[in-house]
Amino acid sequence: MRFLLISLLVPLLLQACSPATTKGMTEQRSAVATVNNPYFSRTDVDYLYKMNIQFGDRNFGGLLVVKKLDDQRHRVVLMGEMGNKFLDLTMGQGRTVKNFAIPELDKRPLIHVLGTDLAMMVHENVPVRGEFEADGTAVFLSRQGEGRQYLFFARPTGELQRVVRRGYGKERVELKFTPGAEGSASHITITHLTRPLTIDLDRINN
């Protein structure tokens, strides 16, 4: 009787503890060590986006340039429509380096938040720690520092559709990609789920 109770309770407890991000999905042994985010993977392409940041009722627009420097690093530059540079970051190998920031944006928490979001967006070869499967979607788990990232790929196209970052038991950030021409993303939305911050990016063909 005691074993019966334990055998009934354990699956229930495990299900209750499984994060909402992968709820109802089947965990399986992953055959891959890394998964690939293809949207910023070419060194010969200038990735140019019209950017809009909505923070509460405040709105901030500009252009975002992403350039892949080498296998490990991307440079990301935020500037005004008139060409004036606001923020210039180099990211890769688990860290973000500030090359330039105007005084209004040169705040450590702000650069940390933007840097973390944009690093998540451009991170190309993501190490895999687990895999889940459900209804035409493959989800790969990766650990990034203190948090976890879940990358959702559509089956059978293999398109990366979204990335969810979790931390301290909650979903923190959701990033959605709309695939566009030549392997780039035509639209990207970064939504913070615990603060009123949304970043929208629309590809500009220069």
Add this chain to the structure above:
Amino acid sequence: MRNVLITLLTCCFVQAAFAQGAPMSKAQGEQFEQELLKSTANTRTLQSDFTQYKHMDLLTKDIVSSGTMSFRSPNTVKWAYTKPYDYSIIFKDGMMKVNDGGRKSEMDIGSHKLLAQVSDMMTKSVRGDLFKDPAFNVSLFSGPKYDVVVLKPKDKELAGYVKQLELNFGKEDRKIVELKIIEPGDDHTRIVISNLKTNPALDDAVFAH
């Protein structure tokens, strides 16, 4: 062979040093200033097309955008981008008004030193009297096609963002044809003015936000 190399290198250095043209003499500078003031004295409004080339060493090609510029004396300028996106920015009476594809915002730039200076530079560069600004060291050059005003900010904070400004003026009509803002790392923004009309009728609707 050594002499040929030295001659070639010297030519390259001389060309680089006078990329904007030869420095004007004091007399040439005074004449240029008088002609420019005469040209702008009766300017109440200006309107033109513009093409902007943002050059960054990082990129394989410049970012190109275009639109129309409208100016009304004494200090109202509107830059309206229509390609590859709709975006307009109006500098007027210490305010900056932005319409970003339908999203409108206003900002008092009085408390933002950098924005205030950028706004001031834009207005004066269109008006043609930027070279009299005490905030800049001014040099004048005479090139083959244009005369060039080069401005270097004296203020250290502004110099952290703008290394120098170059304004190209037509030799005959003294109208502005090109504006170039060079950053400390030598990335730059070049704005080419075309179809410039002097004193067109510009009513309030042009500068409506």
